[in-house]
Ligand SMILES: C[S@@+](CC[C@H](N)C(=O)[O-])C[C@H]1O[C@@H](n2cnc3c(N)ncnc32)[C@H](O)[C@@H]1O
Ligand SMILES: Nc1nc2[nH]cc(C(=O)O)c2c(=O)[nH]1
Ligand code: SF4
């Protein structure tokens with residue numbers, strides 16, 4: 524194809540770099556792959572400001588890396604599972620290429636994403652974990668509910684519950700949108716706001732077909748960045 528100097532040819536060019544906060548090896552603390560040794564790739568920047576965000580250090584800063592260099596670093600950990608997170612990973616164009624390349628390299632890849640971005644263009648080999656933002660997050664207006672119809676049975680929807688009103692709102696979403704028929708639905712307590720045992724009892728009392736998730740890494744290591 525001829526190289527044009529028009530702006531459209533640049534718009535169509537595949538991204539080759541991502542802005543990165545950290546890459547580290549840890550135990551997956553969330554979602555269906557909880558417990559697996561996992562390499563975390565945390566991309567920088569997020570257009571949301573959830574009240575409870577435990578990763579605000581990824582909003583700014585970071586460094587640009589070539590996707591090739593990220594792949595090399597990931598490979599150096601010799602680990603099958605890779606989790607791409609942030610910040611909001613899908614806010615960067617290069618994320619889609621990175622996900623594709625991680626799959627090509629044979630990794631089992633999961634993506635942690637807010638419900639605020641379009642997830643339709645993510646490589647189908649990636650397991651998408653889509654957070655539906657609750658009223659307590661302060662970002663409920665950002666949810667793209669059209670994402671939910673795209674999820675496959677092995678993918679996941681997550682609600683981070685900040686209080687009893689969030690729980691009731693999330694129950695309503697599960698019931699009216701028949702979410703449990705679509706894929707696994709996770710309820711996670713917002714750390715420091717709701718006790719895991721309290722949320723467990725609410726789920727049991729409501730006879731809700733959802734899975735309780737705790738952030739295992741916080742039980743292991745507290746709220747330490749890079750863990
Ligand atoms: C840091 S976010 C990064 C990915 C993406 N921006 C998102 O919100 O899904 C990863 C996950 O951690 C959750 N999370 C952040 N702070 C939390 C907290 N204090 N307690 C429980 N979950 C939290 C988010 O809701 C999200 O599901
Ligand atoms: N150990 C560990 N597991 C995680 N699963 C999702 C995480 C995230 O920040 O998205 C995360 C994290 O920050 N650490
Ligand atoms: S969308 Fe994710 S990274 Fe962004 S503020 Fe909310 S929890 Fe934090």
Ligand SMILES: [Mg+2]
Nearest residue numbers: 577578608750
């Ligand atoms: Mg985290």
